[in-house]
Amino acid sequence: MAQPTLEQLAAGLLQLNESVAAINGNLSLNDYRGPGTWGLGLIPGASDVNQGFTLLSGYLVFFMQAGFAMLSAGSVRAKNAKNIILLNLLDACFGCIGWYITGYAFAFGDPTPDRNGVYPYKNPFIGHRYFAQHGLPRGLGLPPAGVNYVQWFFQFTFAATSATIVSGAVAERCKFECYVAYNLMLVMFVYPVVAHWVWSPMGWMSANRSPATASGGYLLLFGSGVYDFAGDGPVHMVGGFASLVAAWVLGPRIGRFDSAGNPVDMPGHNAALTLLGVFLLWFGWYGFNPGSTNAILGPFVGYSGISASIAVNTTISAAAGTLSTLLAAMLHNYVTLGVVVWDLIIAGNGALAGLVSITGPCAFVETWAALIIGFIGGIVYYAASKVILLRLKASAMAWVDDPLDAIAVHGVCGAWGMLGSAAFAKEALVMAWYGAYPGTTQGRRAYGFVMGGDGKLLAAHVIYILVIAAWVCGIMTPFFLLLKRLGCMRVPPEVETLGLDISYHGGSSYPHDRAHSSGWEAPRGVQVFTRDMAEQLLEEGLSALEQRLQLQFAMGGSVGGSIHSRKGYAHDGDPTAGAAAAPPPPAGLGLGLAQQPLPNGGAAGPHGPAMERMPRHLEVPSYPPGMDGFHRPTHALKPLIESEHEGEDSSSRRGHRTGTPAFLPPEAVEGSNPMLPEQGQQAQQHAAPDGRSRSGTPGSQQQQHQAGVGVGALEGTLSNLQRRVQAAYLSASDDEDE
Numbered sequence: 090m091a092q093p094t095l096e097q098l099a100a101g102l103l104q105l106n107e108s109v110a111a112i113n114g115n116l117s118l119n120d121y122r123g124p125g126t127w128g129l130g131l132i133p134g135a136s137d138v139n140q141g142f143t144l145l146s147g148y149l150v151f152f153m154q155a156g157f158a159m160l161s162a163g164s165v166r167a168k169n170a171k172n173i174i175l176l177n178l179l180d181a182c183f184g185c186i187g188w189y190i191t192g193y194a195f196a197f198g199d200p201t202p203d204r205n206g207v208y209p210y211k212n213p214f215i216g217h218r219y220f221a222q223h224g225l226p227r228g229l230g231l232p233p234a235g236v237n238y239v240q241w242f243f244q245f246t247f248a249a250t251s252a253t254i255v256s257g258a259v260a261e262r263c264k265f266e267c268y269v270a271y272n273l274m275l276v277m278f279v280y281p282v283v284a285h286w287v288w289s290p291m292g293w294m295s296a297n298r299s300p301a302t303a304s305g306g307y308l309l310l311f312g313s314g315v316y317d318f319a320g321d322g323p324v325h326m327v328g329g330f331a332s333l334v335a336a337w338v339l340g341p342r343i344g345r346f347d348s349a350g351n352p353v354d355m356p357g358h359n360a361a362l363t364l365l366g367v368f369l370l371w372f373g374w375y376g377f378n379p380g381s382t383n384a385i386l387g388p389f390v391g392y393s394g395i396s397a398s399i400a401v402n403t404t405i406s407a408a409a410g411t412l413s414t415l416l417a418a419m420l421h422n423y424v425t426l427g428v429v430v431w432d433l434i435i436a437g438n439g440a441l442a443g444l445v446s447i448t449g450p451c452a453f454v455e456t457w458a459a460l461i462i463g464f465i466g467g468i469v470y471y472a473a474s475k476v477i478l479l480r481l482k483a484s485a486m487a488w489v490d491d492p493l494d495a496i497a498v499h500g501v502c503g504a505w506g507m508l509g510s511a512a513f514a515k516e517a518l519v520m521a522w523y524g525a526y527p528g529t530t531q532g533r534r535a536y537g538f539v540m541g542g543d544g545k546l547l548a549a550h551v552i553y554i555l556v557i558a559a560w561v562c563g564i565m566t567p568f569f570l571l572l573k574r575l576g577c578m579r580v581p582p583e584v585e586t587l588g589l590d591i592s593y594h595g596g597s598s599y600p601h602d603r604a605h606s607s608g609w610e611a612p613r614g615v616q617v618f619t620r621d622m623a624e625q626l627l628e629e630g631l632s633a634l635e636q637r638l639q640l641q642f643a644m645g646g647s648v649g650g651s652i653h654s655r656k657g658y659a660h661d662g663d664p665t666a667g668a669a670a671a672p673p674p675p676a677g678l679g680l681g682l683a684q685q686p687l688p689n690g691g692a693a694g695p696h697g698p699a700m701e702r703m704p705r706h707l708e709v710p711s712y713p714p715g716m717d718g719f720h721r722p723t724h725a726l727k728p729l730i731e732s733e734h735e736g737e738d739s740s741s742r743r744g745h746r747t748g749t750p751a752f753l754p755p756e757a758v759e760g761s762n763p764m765l766p767e768q769g770q771q772a773q774q775h776a777a778p779d780g781r782s783r784s785g786t787p788g789s790q791q792q793q794h795q796a797g798v799g800v801g802a803l804e805g806t807l808s809n810l811q812r813r814v815q816a817a818y819l820s821a822s823d824d825e826d827e
Contacts, residue, residue: 179269342585446505516536
């Protein structure tokens with residue numbers, strides 16, 4: 090092999106020097122990690138790779154809006170599905186506008202340092218530049234937080250998520266005006282301020298503070314700052330606590346609690362949509378948590394491992410939360426009811442509870458700790474859900490109705506996530522993300538007390554939780570009370586009963602459920618009902634009947650012997666004599682029962698007055714063709730017809746029948762009614778079915794008159810109720826026949 094000449098060696102050396110110079114211009118010594126191993130975080134173009142990663146993560150977070158829409162739609166009744174989906178769509182729209190105008194400026198509108206790294210001013214509470222993106226750079230971000238269009242978009246998706254949480258807590262009864270108002274308030278002011286506190290390098294609770302950005306005479310809160318990696322505070326606690334205030338001020342849905350304050354189940358109409366929403370949210374969480382690194386190429390080799398470990402922690406926490414919630418619900422049902430129930434909806438919420446619980450600590454804990462945090466998070470969610478539903482009604486919070494369990498999933502589990510971070514944060518993982526203690530090269534950071542820390546981190550996180558709760562509740566409580574005072578918060582009762590879809594959104598989400606799809610056309614003046622509407626109508630009618638009975642007992646009247654027939658209350662032998670014997674009700678007697686004329690000129694009921702408490706638009710003036718009594722039994726009508734004899738024709742159903750109707754409470758027939766006032770029970774004890782006292786002496790003329798009044802009113806109520814339910818279930822049953 091020929092030896093190179095001196096000239097060739099000189100040319101090769103010159104080329105090598107040029108290559109080294111080019112490398113030195115692009116790399117620093119921090120990028121060198123041994124022979125053949127270089128970090129690429131500082132190479133030109135690496136920033137574009139990182140920003141592409143952040144944008145892709147933002148797309149995933151935005152896709153969570155589809156998950157929220159499906160989750161919400163499946164969790165409400167069918168008559169409100171369109172409404173809740175529209176609200177989720179508008180979350181993105183109004184959230185984007187609000188974030189553009191003031192949201193981003195309040196969260197990350199910090200000043201830019203001069204050439205010496207000195208900031209002209211510092212504000213630890215709120216940002217105040219880049220309103221409507223004025224002065225915001227499009228490309229490479231400016232210090233201190235790398236602000237640019239990429240960060241604007243990524244942070245917008247988080248702000249919209251926080252506002253979306255509240256829509257689930259106010260579902261099925263909130264006015265559109267109220268929704269727009271609170272959405273803008275959260276995105277434009279409440280959320281951005283909390284985000285500034287914890288994520289801006291100048292925020293007063295931020296762990297990113299440095300000697301150059303710190304103010305207030307301290308560097309880090311309690312010497313640690315707050316370790317909230319992906320938003321347990323700004324997103325989930327803000328949304329959860331706002332949901333608590335909104336649900337309290339708005340009040341529960343009609344029928345959610347009975348007269349004794351006990352909750353009545355109102356399950357969603359589609360479990361498949363609900364679980365589809367859960368899976369979409371779970372998928373979007375991989376942009377929420379791992380994407381919050383905002384980079385995949387970092388200043389050292391293995392930087393992508395941070396995102397990978399976060400993805401693993403997110404997955405295992407969600408899995409553990411699902412299993413623990415499912416197990417807790419099963420055990421609770423077995424202990425209280427003696428049955429084993431594997432609740433699908435509860436399991437889905439458990440997955441979300443695990444995801445929320447790991448959002449804050451996801452970058453700072455080992456995988457085994459993520460499993461523990463998620464498992465406990467599922468139990469915390471289930472317990473909080475039951476406490477909110479069963480206990481707050483007995484406190485100053487009155488009745489809190491949260492259809493999607495947003496308070497328990499996001500508010501309570503968000504707080505637990507921060508406590509879990511304070512317990513299990515590992516020092517090495519904290520140092521890998523935040524670096525050494527600010528102002529030092531080797532200073533140690535605070536870490537979890539379970540891992541050997543001194544409790545400073547726990548103190549900072551407790552303050553964090555309390556301050557966010559005070560901030561959100563302190564602003565949103567008067568805000569919602571003002572909306573309520575202005576009449577802009579809740580839809581009218583008749584609209585809520587009929588459904589928001591039909592009332593405001595052009596019809597049902599499921600038009601094939603209506604009777605017209607089977608070819609049957611309702612007679613003129615007859616309202617066609619969906620199944621949900623029929624069930625709600627039945628519940629209201631029975632409630633009115635029960636209250637009427639209670640009032641009759643309390644006034645000393647009697648329904649004794651006459652209650653054993655549906656059509657002959659006062660005279661068992663004659664099904665038509667009862668109405669004739671009943672005098673008209675005196676004014677003001679009994680829960681607003683009043684005569685209402687029908688379009689055909691007839692009375693609201695063939696033997697008595699109609700129920701005024703029933704919305705007028707629910708009146709049914711005549712029987713639909715072919716409908717002559719209760720038939721086509723369903724789960725909702727089964728208690729009404731289970732005592733009917735098979736083979737009875739319509740005439741026998743209309744005529745005299747013995748036996749206690751199943752829709753009358755047992756207290757109405759025998760024994761005292763524990764729900765009556767004491768005086769009413771005493772009057773009942775001294776009254777006999779024939780109007781005589783139990784001692785054998787005839788009852789007073791006034792008592793007999795009151796008994797007749799009660800019989801006539803009950804007769805009209807029952808007749809009116811029967812006609813409404815018949816028309817309602819005609820449309821609801823057609824799908825089953827098909």
